[in-house]
Amino acid sequence: MNHSNAFGRIISANSRECVAGYRTSEKELPQFASIVRIPVQEESSYQIYGLVTDVQIEQDDFLRQIAAADSISDEVLSDNRVNRNIPIVIRILFLGFQNESGFSHLLPPKPPLSLDSIYLCTLSEIAGFTSHGNFGYLRHILRVSNVPIAELLAVHLRQTAIAQTANNHSAWIKNAIEEIIDLMRDDSAGLLEILSALGDADISME
Amino acid sequence: MPINFEQLQPQILQSGISLGFQIQERNAQLQKAAKFFRDLASSSIDVERLSRVLNKKSEKRYAIPAEALIDGSHPADRETDQKITILAADGSQISPNRHEAVSFGLINTAIFIYRTHSTEIPSIVTETALIHPDPSSQYDDEFDENMIALQRDIAERKLLAKEACQLGCDNPVIALIDGPLQLFNLRQLFQNQKKLFEEYQSAIQQLSEKNIITAGYVDRPRADYVIRMIDFLKENPERNIQSGEPQFPLICDSDIFSLLLRPGERSSLFNLYSKNSMESKESMKIFFFYLNVGTIPKPMIARIEIPSWTAQNVESVNLLHACILEQTKIFGIYPYPYVLHRAHESALINFAEKNQITNLVAQELSRQEKSFFQKSNKQIMKDMSNRKISI
Numbered sequence: 001m002n003h004s005n006a007f008g009r010i011i012s013a014n015s016r017e018c019v020a021g022y023r024t025s026e027k028e029l030p031q032f033a034s035i036v037r038i039p040v041q042e043e044s045s046y047q048i049y050g051l052v053t054d055v056q057i058e059q060d061d062f063l064r065q066i067a068a069a070d071s072i073s074d075e076v077l078s079d080n081r082v083n084r085n086i087p088i089v090i091r092i093l094f095l096g097f098q099n100e101s102g103f104s105h106l107l108p109p110k111p112p113l114s115l116d117s118i119y120l121c122t123l124s125e126i127a128g129f130t131s132h133g134n135f136g137y138l139r140h141i142l143r144v145s146n147v148p149i150a151e152l153l154a155v156h157l158r159q160t161a162i163a164q165t166a167n168n169h170s171a172w173i174k175n176a177i178e179e180i181i182d183l184m185r186d187d188s189a190g191l192l193e194i195l196s197a198l199g200d201a202d203i204s205m206e
Numbered sequence: 207m208p209i210n211f212e213q214l215q216p217q218i219l220q221s222g223i224s225l226g227f228q229i230q231e232r233n234a235q236l237q238k239a240a241k242f243f244r245d246l247a248s249s250s251i252d253v254e255r256l257s258r259v260l261n262k263k264s265e266k267r268y269a270i271p272a273e274a275l276i277d278g279s280h281p282a283d284r285e286t287d288q289k290i291t292i293l294a295a296d297g298s299q300i301s302p303n304r305h306e307a308v309s310f311g312l313i314n315t316a317i318f319i320y321r322t323h324s325t326e327i328p329s330i331v332t333e334t335a336l337i338h339p340d341p342s343s344q345y346d347d348e349f350d351e352n353m354i355a356l357q358r359d360i361a362e363r364k365l366l367a368k369e370a371c372q373l374g375c376d377n378p379v380i381a382l383i384d385g386p387l388q389l390f391n392l393r394q395l396f397q398n399q400k401k402l403f404e405e406y407q408s409a410i411q412q413l414s415e416k417n418i419i420t421a422g423y424v425d426r427p428r429a430d431y432v433i434r435m436i437d438f439l440k441e442n443p444e445r446n447i448q449s450g451e452p453q454f455p456l457i458c459d460s461d462i463f464s465l466l467l468r469p470g471e472r473s474s475l476f477n478l479y480s481k482n483s484m485e486s487k488e489s490m491k492i493f494f495f496y497l498n499v500g501t502i503p504k505p506m507i508a509r510i511e512i513p514s515w516t517a518q519n520v521e522s523v524n525l526l527h528a529c530i531l532e533q534t535k536i537f538g539i540y541p542y543p544y545v546l547h548r549a550h551e552s553a554l555i556n557f558a559e560k561n562q563i564t565n566l567v568a569q570e571l572s573r574q575e576k577s578f579f580q581k582s583n584k585q586i587m588k589d590m591s592n593r594k595i596s597i
Contacts, residue, residue, distance in 0.1 A: 062547075062551075065537050065538060065540060066536065066537070068538050068539075069535075069536060069537070069538045070538075072536075073322075073323075073536075074324075074325050075320060075321065075322065075323075075324065075325075075326065075327075075328060076536060076544065078325070078327040078328070079320070079327065079328040079548065082327050083327070083328060083329075083330060083548075084551070
């Protein structure tokens with residue numbers, strides 16, 4: 001199991017999603033719609049796959065006060081970014097899981113535990129998870145609330161298309177879009193919104 | 207039981223009326239005291255004689271002029287563009303509570319180290335000490351809230367001295383404490399704690415030997431050391447000051463200096479007289495000045511306490527003045543030194559941490575004594591009442 005790219009820890013979780021804290025001092029900010037995996041500490045072969053649906057930078061009144069100052073010195077800036085315990089809060093939607101039997105696009109049987117680590121998936125991990133089965137994980141994305149689903153899907157498909165192409169599955173993106181059209185056939189307004197976002201996503205279909 | 211707002215309303219009204227009358231009286235006292243202060247400034251004060259008389263007659267703390275001009279107002283005389291290392295100390299504590307599962311004390315001390323005009327990331331040093339009751343001790347007060355607060359104050363000074371003295375840098379070093387520099391009533395509090403008193407003296411001695419610019423920052427000071435001096439000097443200083451009623455009970459020093467000091471200016475230096483200071487070593491003597499960290503429509507006065515070795519060096523006082531002013535500007539309309547607030551944040555023990563430490567101590571004791579520790583019934587019921595249940 002690859003343990004590089006750990007970037008945050010679970011703060012709270014339920015059966016559908018979790019919230020993770022991420023220190024601003026860490027270098028790479030996880031991007032919106034990134035696919036992540038969460039190895040569950042107690043079981044070595046069990047890990048949950050999820051999608052970053054929101055990245056929120058927490059505020060406190062102290063930061064507001066500093067932001068209102070005429071100028072901020074480099075020392076104050078670095079102190080607040082490195083030393084102060086103000087995390088970036090990331091919301092992760094569960095897409096499925098992996099255990100000794102392989103991948104599943106059903107919701108994970110149990111959520112991760114507090115302070116479990118989160119890892120960014122590599123291209124081959126993304127390709128492995130998303131090419132399993134028949135796009136079952138898209139169900140979870142399409143029914144998520146309080147998230148711009150069209151934007152989320154567009155960014156996800158663009159990133160995954162790159163991973164699939166790198167793994168010689170260039171037909172994956174066409175099949176994925178056909179699956180979305182099929183799933184959204186009773187919601188023409190929602191489908192148009194998704195197709196419009198996909199148009200802006202500049203996805204290569206080759 | 208909810209608050210009885212019906213009963214409270216007329217009381218609030220009455221307190222507002224009383225306050226209104228008090229403000230008129232206070233303004234009158236302020237004008238009178240300011241005039242006496244200016245009159246005193248134009249005459250010469252015999253400081254030697256004043257000290258002698260106070261030493262004989264007073265148990266209170268007074269300001270004694272340390273400069274010929276007592277109503278001086280000095281602007282910050284330089285831009286603090288030079289590199290300065292500032293160390294700020296603060297501490298927090300858990301006081302023993304017999305209703306908790308285990309009764310213990312804990313002191314957490316933090317030093318925030320900040321280098322101005324550098325790209326260096328500030329660093330934080332913390333020290334945490336668990337305090338157990340000593341069953342063999344003959345003194346009950348060793349484990350009480352006041353004694354733990356005092357131990358915290360000493361821990362702050364010790365860690366500040368340790369970190370400041372081991373810096374070994376060429377740039378000036380400023381060591382800041384939140385609140386008064388002097389620990390008052392030291393002798394009474396330390397009557398059973400000779401070791402603590404020696405630790406306190408040793409920390410001050412270390413700072414003194416390294417000639418580190420040291421200061422205590424007192425926000426919104428309510429002391430009346432200068433007012434007492436005015437009150438004392440405006441009549442015959444030989445009078446019996448123990449029996450004399452104060453003439454300006456409604457005002458404090460900061461009221462006078464908010465009239466005298468423009469934004470960014472500091473007052474002249476004063477020596478803080480007390481019975482203890484007369485008997486203590488030179489390095490333990492405290493001086494102070496007032497500083498207006500506010501703006502023209504809204505003066506805000508802070509008192510800066512400094513030890514004798516800092517007070518004797520005008521360059522140090524000027525550097526400290528400019529540095530504190532620069533620090534207070536970071537927070538804009540709420541001027542307060544950034545470094546002190548960060549030291550406070552670093553030292554603070556929050557509620558979750560307190561619970562975690564309590565659990566760790568209880569678990570260890572349970573493991574050793576094979577018995578179960580739990581909160582008192584009173585505390586359990588209080589916690590239940592405070593807990594919000596969402597369904």
